[in-house]
Amino acid sequence: MSYGTKRVRLVLCAAVLLLPAAPGAQQAAAPPRDTLPEGPLVFDSSTRGPAGSPLPGPKFRVVPTRGLARPYALAFLPDGGILITERAGRLRLVRNGVLDPEPIAGIPPVLDRNFKGLNDIVLHPRFAENRWVYFTYYKPEPGTTDTARAVLARGRYDGGHALSDVRDLFTTSSVVNGASGARFVFSGDGTIYLAIGIPIPATRPREGLATVTDAQDPNSHFGKILRLNDDGSAAADNPFVGRPGHKPEVFALGIRNSMGLTVHPVTGELWETENGPQGGDEINIIRAGKNYGWPNLSFRRSY
Numbered sequence: 001m002s003y004g005t006k007r008v009r010l011v012l013c014a015a016v017l018l019l020p021a022a023p024g025a026q027q028a029a030a031p032p033r034d035t036l037p038e039g040p041l042v043f044d045s046s047t048r049g050p051a052g053s054p055l056p057g058p059k060f061r062v063v064p065t066r067g068l069a070r071p072y073a074l075a076f077l078p079d080g081g082i083l084i085t086e087r088a089g090r091l092r093l094v095r096n097g098v099l100d101p102e103p104i105a106g107i108p109p110v111l112d113r114n115f116k117g118l119n120d121i122v123l124h125p126r127f128a129e130n131r132w133v134y135f136t137y138y139k140p141e142p143g144t145t146d147t148a149r150a151v152l153a154r155g156r157y158d159g160g161h162a163l164s165d166v167r168d169l170f171t172t173s174s175v176v177n178g179a180s181g182a183r184f185v186f187s188g189d190g191t192i193y194l195a196i197g198i199p200i201p202a203t204r205p206r207e208g209l210a211t212v213t214d215a216q217d218p219n220s221h222f223g224k225i226l227r228l229n230d231d232g233s234a235a236a237d238n239p240f241v242g243r244p245g246h247k248p249e250v251f252a253l254g255i256r257n258s259m260g261l262t263v264h265p266v267t268g269e270l271w272e273t274e275n276g277p278q279g280g281d282e283i284n285i286i287r288a289g290k291n292y293g294w295p296n297l298s299f300r301r302s303y
Contacts, residue, residue, distance in 0.1 A: 034066045034067055034068075036064040036066050037064060038066075040061050040062060040063045040064075041061070041062045041064070042059055042060070042061050042062075043059065043060045043062060044057065044059050045057030045058055045059070045060065063097055065094055065097060065098075065099055066099065067099040067101070068084065068086060068092065068099065069086050069087075069088065069090075070086055070087040070088065070117075071084050071085065071086055071087075071092075072085045072086065072087050072117070072118060072119050072120070073085050073119065073120045073121045073183075074121065075121045075122055075123050075133070076123075077123070078127070078128060079159075080095070080096075081093055081094065081095045082094040082095075083104070083121055083133065083157070084121075085118045085119065085120070085121050085135065086118065087110075087112055087115075087116075087117035087118055087119075088110070088112045088117055088118070089107055089109065089110040089112060089117060089118045089137070090103040090107070090118070091103060091104040091106075091107050091118070091121070091135075091163070092104070093161075100161075102161050103161075104157070104160075104161055104162060104163060105161060105162040105163065106155050106162050106163030106164065106166050107135070107137070107163070107166075108137065108139065108151075108153065108166065108168075109139075109140060110137045110138055110139070110140070110148075111138045111139070111140040111146075111147075111148035113146060113148075114177070114178055114179045114180075115179045115180070115181065116138035116148055116176075116179070116180055116181075117137065117138060118135065118136075118137045119135070119136040119137060119138070119181060119182045119183065120135060120136045120182060120183050120184055121133065121134070121135045121136075122134050122135075122184060122185065122186060124154075124186070124230065125186050125190060130156075131156045131157055131158055132154050132155075132156060132230075133154060133155055133156070133157045133163065134152065134153070134154045134169075134184070134192070134230075135152075135153055135154070135155075136150065136151065136152055136153070136182035136183070136184060136194070137151055137153065137182075138150055138151070138176075138180070138182070139151045139168070139171065141175045144175075146177045146203075147175040147176065147177045147209065148175060148176060148177075149171050149172045149174075149175050149176075150171070150172045150176070150180060150182045150196045150221070150222075151168050151169075151170065151171050151172075151182075152168070152169045152170040152171075152182070152184065152192070152194055152228065152232055153166060153167060153168045153169060154166070154167065154169055155167075168232075169228075169231060169232025170194070170226075170228055170232035170249070172196065172210075172221040172222065173220075173221060173247075174208055174209065174210045174214070174220060174221070174222065175208060175209055175210065176198065176202070176209065176210045176222060177202055177203055177204070177209060178198075178199070178200045178201070178202055178203060178211075179197070179199050179200055179257065180196065180197045180198060180199070180210075180222070180257065181195070181196075181197045181257050181258065181259065181275070182194065182195070182196050182197075183195045183258050183259065183260060183261050184261065185261040185262060185263055185270075186230075186263075187227075187263050187268070187270070188263060188268050190229075190230055191227055191228060191229055191230070191235050192226075192227070192228045192229070192230060193225055193226070193227055193251065193261055193263075193270055193286070194225070194226040194227075194228060194249075195224070195225050195226075195255060195258030195261055195272065196221055196222050196223070196224055196226065196255075197222070197223065197255065197256060197257030197258060197275070198210055198211065198212055198214050198215050198222040198223040198256070198257070199212070199256050199257040199275065199277075200212060210222040212294075212295045213295065215253060215254050215255060215256065215294045215295060216253065216254060216291075216294075216295070216296060218240060218243075218245060218246040218247065218250055218253060219245050219246060219247055220247070221247055221249065221250075223253060223254065223255050223256070223294060224247075224249075224250050224251070224252065224253050224255055225250075225251045225252040225253075225255055225258070225261075225270070225272070225286050226247075226249040226250060226251055227249065227251035228249060234247075234248035234249040235249075235251075238250065238251055238288075239251065239288045239289035240289070251286070251288055251289075252286050252287065252288065252289065252290050252291070252292060253290075253291050253292070254291040254292035254293045254294045254296075254297075255272075255274065255292055255294060256274055256275060256276055256277070256282075256294040256295070257274065257275040258272050258273065258274055258275070259273050259274070259275045260272070260273040261273075269285050269286075270285070270286040271283065271284070271285055271286070272284045272285075272286050274292075276294075276298065277298050280298055
């Protein structure tokens, strides 16, 4: 490897101060003032060894994409464009490094609160044929201002400024009012691994509200890795299908809050990064039917 400047395009979001917003679903609020620099930045990864001798490293040229507010996930289109979710419920399009000022319509209302809102986005493996775009979001629970259900949904995207045929495919059976993330990835057999987090106890606990102990409850979708068909139904060969008191969608349990999922390109194994308790982040290889411990087993302090 040469140590010349490497060209890397990253999607960055400005660090901003936001005024408090009214609780409930938030969809079309204007993005905050962008504080990112106009031009590219160059970062040098060179360092020094234990004796102080220089250890050369490559330089990285980073081109900021301005105008985004709290981007959560991105998906690369076949033509080189990038679809980007913003947590407040906007779906954005970047082409040739430039953010389209007009959001893509069709995303349902979301509860943008406690790190929920609009989350992940992934193209269907046969996107070139069917134009399906899959995404996760937190659907506000009617009659409340602070609770939501995690939802996997999809819509068709034909390159314009709107999704069509949008519908929910899977919805959790209970609601959550604390922090929760919904990440997912397609596996090699076309099924979907969906992680739904439950990192902290519920505030103002009540019946039907997910809390941290749900991660050990096989009859709850929270704190789990789920495995679904691409229509949102449970995969027929999931480990707990047909077992009383177990959700058929559950693939693995004891998950705190997954921030990333990927399928190993050689082995086909599911790898997961987990936002653990203080000092206890994890990288896990997820096996069918296994329990990853949260909240009963942890190497660090909960917060």
